[in-house]
Amino acid sequence: MMSLHINGEIIKLNNISNPSHIMGNKAANLYKISQQGFNIPHTYFINFFSIDKIIPELTGSDSSTDINRLEKIIACGIDTLLISNIIDVLKQFKNDAPYISAILRSSAHIEDCKDMSFAGIYKSEFISCDIEISELRHMLAKLLCAPLHSSAKEYLSKMKTSNKDKDIFDISLILQNVINGSPSGVMFTQNPISNDNNIIIESTIGLNTTVTSGKITPDYYEINRKNGYIVKKEIGHKKIMAKIVDGKLCEENTPENYQLNYSLSQYHINELLKNAIKLEDLFGDVQDIEWIFDNDKLYILQSRPIVKKEG
Incomplete structure (x- = not known):
């Protein structure tokens, strides 16, 4: 060699x-x-x-x-x-x-x-x-x-x-x-489908890898950025959750009570909305943001521009 x-x-x-x-x-x-x-x-x-x-x-x-x-x-x-x-x-x-x-x-x-x-x-x-x-x-x-x-x-x-x-x-x-926290997910400072200015949040229990990989349907929130009003929300199909066990990424069945309830509290929503707008202002463009909470402290995992339709 x-x-x-x-x-x-x-x-x-x-x-x-x-x-x-x-x-x-x-x-x-x-x-x-x-x-x-x-x-x-x-x-x-x-x-x-x-x-x-x-x-x-x-x-x-x-x-x-x-x-x-x-x-x-x-x-x-x-x-x-x-x-x-x-x-x-x-x-x-x-x-x-x-x-x-x-x-x-x-x-x-x-x-x-x-x-x-x-x-x-x-x-x-x-x-x-x-x-x-x-x-x-x-x-x-x-x-x-x-x-x-x-x-x-x-x-x-x-x-x-x-x-x-x-x-x-x-x-x-x-x-x-790796922050082994919960809840986690992604959010968009512009609706990537309709391009309106509502904040879109997709969330789950555990790590957000199940969201970014498409393995689950996350909880969905559409929020008016001006007044914080929840325009639309839907409970997802969070059948599996990801977490770190013995230093390795593992997936397991989500407990039923977490499947049947929303993953975000009003506090979580308020924190995400506030930080989404700040990140958009920082970069001067609409953002696609990955995030996680640990003991109710919000961590930003990455922020990037929302990609226009490719190809």
Whole structure:
């Protein structure tokens, strides 16, 4: 197997002195959110130097790249000191909170844009804070190579955008502790179907992965942004719920009393409405927001523009 050395750094997001050095929209948005006082999980930025050049050089013009082999090459090539520093952050998560699970998320230059979401193309992976070094290397390589998979190629082929091939590997990663809270969900500062200005909230019990993956029908709220009046609400089919067990993401049957009742209190709704409008004002555009409560404290997991109809 060929030899490769991939250097990099891991920095606490709040300690980044020059935000222009942040790679990718997800990390840049989280930095902006945290600087304005919103609650976010503990967040670290992982920058891989020259990864945007390394992967294209390894693949060349070969459209039938052996992705598994490439992932192994990259996994072995990631700098040992960088791996050690990531492990130290995971130990800190476990010792300080303690948090037993973390999530690695992509942050790419062309991801989470107004015209392109790249949803499902760039990946996220839940990991235990006790992860073995070999598995961590594999997870990092898997995320960095995600744009090589067929789903990414199909997505790119239908998009009408310049420089997309050059930009697709401009990728860094985010490391966050997982907040094992409830309720959670997504919200939109504009109705993505009708485009009216009502705030749309979709919520569930446990982690919001069951909502973002489409595995359940969440509770639905449509709220007038001016007076907070609930225009419409519907109880969803929340048959399964997600939570962290022994450091791993698990799904289990939702207790019946939670299935039959709404997941949000009026306090939750008020907090979400207030923060949705603040985030829209911060970014100057309508937002698609992921969130979770922990002991009634609201955390923003990400905020990005609502994507116009793609393709």
